[in-house]
Amino acid sequence: MTKTLANQVVDTLRAALSERNDFIPLHEPELGDTELANVTDCIKTGWVSTAGAYVGQFADKLAEATGTKYAAPTANGTAALHACFHMLGLGHGDEVLMPSLTFIATANSIFYTGAKPHFIDCDKDRLGVDAAKLDDYLETIGRREDEGVRNIETGGLIKALCVVHIFGHPCDMDPIQDVCDKWGLKIVEDAAEAVGSTYKGRKCGSLSDIAAVSFNGNKIITTGAGGGVISNDETLGPLAQHITTTAKRPHAYEFIHDYVGFNYRMPNICAALGVAQFDRLEGFIETKRKLFTVYEKVFAGIDGVSVLKEPSDSRSNFWINALIMDKPDEETRDVILSKANDAGIMLRPIWRPMHMLDIYKDNPRMPDLSMTEYHNQTVINIPSNPKLLPLLT
Numbered sequence: 081m082t083k084t085l086a087n088q089v090v091d092t093l094r095a096a097l098s099e100r101n102d103f104i105p106l107h108e109p110e111l112g113d114t115e116l117a118n119v120t121d122c123i124k125t126g127w128v129s130t131a132g133a134y135v136g137q138f139a140d141k142l143a144e145a146t147g148t149k150y151a152a153p154t155a156n157g158t159a160a161l162h163a164c165f166h167m168l169g170l171g172h173g174d175e176v177l178m179p180s181l182t183f184i185a186t187a188n189s190i191f192y193t194g195a196k197p198h199f200i201d202c203d204k205d206r207l208g209v210d211a212a213k214l215d216d217y218l219e220t221i222g223r224r225e226d227e228g229v230r231n232i233e234t235g236g237l238i239k240a241l242c243v244v245h246i247f248g249h250p251c252d253m254d255p256i257q258d259v260c261d262k263w264g265l266k267i268v269e270d271a272a273e274a275v276g277s278t279y280k281g282r283k284c285g286s287l288s289d290i291a292a293v294s295f296n297g298n299k300i301i302t303t304g305a306g307g308g309v310i311s312n313d314e315t316l317g318p319l320a321q322h323i324t325t326t327a328k329r330p331h332a333y334e335f336i337h338d339y340v341g342f343n344y345r346m347p348n349i350c351a352a353l354g355v356a357q358f359d360r361l362e363g364f365i366e367t368k369r370k371l372f373t374v375y376e377k378v379f380a381g382i383d384g385v386s387v388l389k390e391p392s393d394s395r396s397n398f399w400i401n402a403l404i405m406d407k408p409d410e411e412t413r414d415v416i417l418s419k420a421n422d423a424g425i426m427l428r429p430i431w432r433p434m435h436m437l438d439i440y441k442d443n444p445r446m447p448d449l450s451m452t453e454y455h456n457q458t459v460i461n462i463p464s465n466p467k468l469l470p471l472l473t
């Protein structure tokens with residue numbers, strides 16, 4: 081009898097990771113001596129909170145790594161996204177187009193502004209926004225107006241598109257930019273997973289009007305919890321820095337706030353960790369790219385699954401590797417997930433699409449989200465911790 085696909089996948093992973101007997105998580109932070117020294121410095125000097133020299137250093141490194149002029153470090157990635165959408169002046173009656181296939185923060189941060197997340201489909205190979213399908217869709221439901229696109233079905237005004245570079249693989253931004261130019265839409269980049277990735281030689285986070293990144297513990301580099309708003313826009317960039325830090329005017333002692341801002345500041349102790357992590361970003365990317373190559377070899381002999389590749393026009397940071405089943409099959413997917421987790425190897429499905437969650441099921445959406453639903457049943461994330469590489473080769 082031939083082994084089932086589920087058994088083949090789990091046995092392959094188990095064999096590949098055999099030397100490691102403890103539980104293998106999907107991801108874990110890699111922290112070293114410089115991280116320890118920097119955090120210790122914060123503790124010894126008392127500079128643990130929202131003022132301190134590491135925050136500025138971190139902002140500079142963030143801008144450099146993402147090819148942007150302005151960076152505003154924040155408390156987490158969700159706060160950074162919220163600041164982005166807030167700055168677009170969104171409110172009730174407005175809509176923002178975004179992929180249904182993403183992490184919940186993308187939708188929530190739009191919802192916080194009063195606007196409605198409006199779900200669109202992804203493409204097959206990059207899992208990102210499908211520009212051609214978006215244009216066709218806008219042709220059927222949209223009417224171009226000065227401030228955006230009138231949704232003739234809901235009456236709402238579509239003001240922006242949010243793209244998400246899934247697992248660090250850049251979206252195909254050129255056609256996306258063309259569609260947004262045609263329809264007069266701003267682009268927000270959710271680059272939470274794509275720090276260090278490039279599209280046609282350009283850095284993710286610099287491919288849009290304004291972008292958000294995350295430095296949560298499971299991301300490619302971490303500040304514990306953290307994020308950032310980045311931009312090359314001369315208005316939005318400085319505004320992001322201002323409104324995420326309570327919109328306080330610089331003054332030696334007076335408290336003068338000229339806008340209802342947010343306390344989304346990144347603490348110095350987190351920035352201290354991040355300054356050390358940034359110096360290792362290229363190394364982590366190299367390791368993760370090698371991890372991909374090893375996984376590709378390991379799974380080459382198994383019919384029915386392949387490892388998600390980077391787009392040929394891009395250099396991905398391979399934040400988290402993904403297995404893609406050749407055919408959507410929820411039952412097999414679930415058997416693989418449960419067998420692997422029972423065997424101490426953490427695997428996860430891709431997020432449940434937003435339009436399939438009760439909280440967002442009534443939101444505006446493309447009627448055809450078939451590629452999203454297809455990939456909901458094909459994608460399985462596999463352990464992508466840089467520490468695994470020596471065990472795998």
Ligand SMILES: *Cc1c(COP(=O)(O)O)cnc(C)c1O
Pocket residue numbers: 156157158159182183185186244270272273294295296306307
């Ligand atoms: C991690 C992540 C976020 C949000 O980051 P937090 O720092 O956890 O708030 C947003 N979008 C995507 C796609 C993410 O993966």
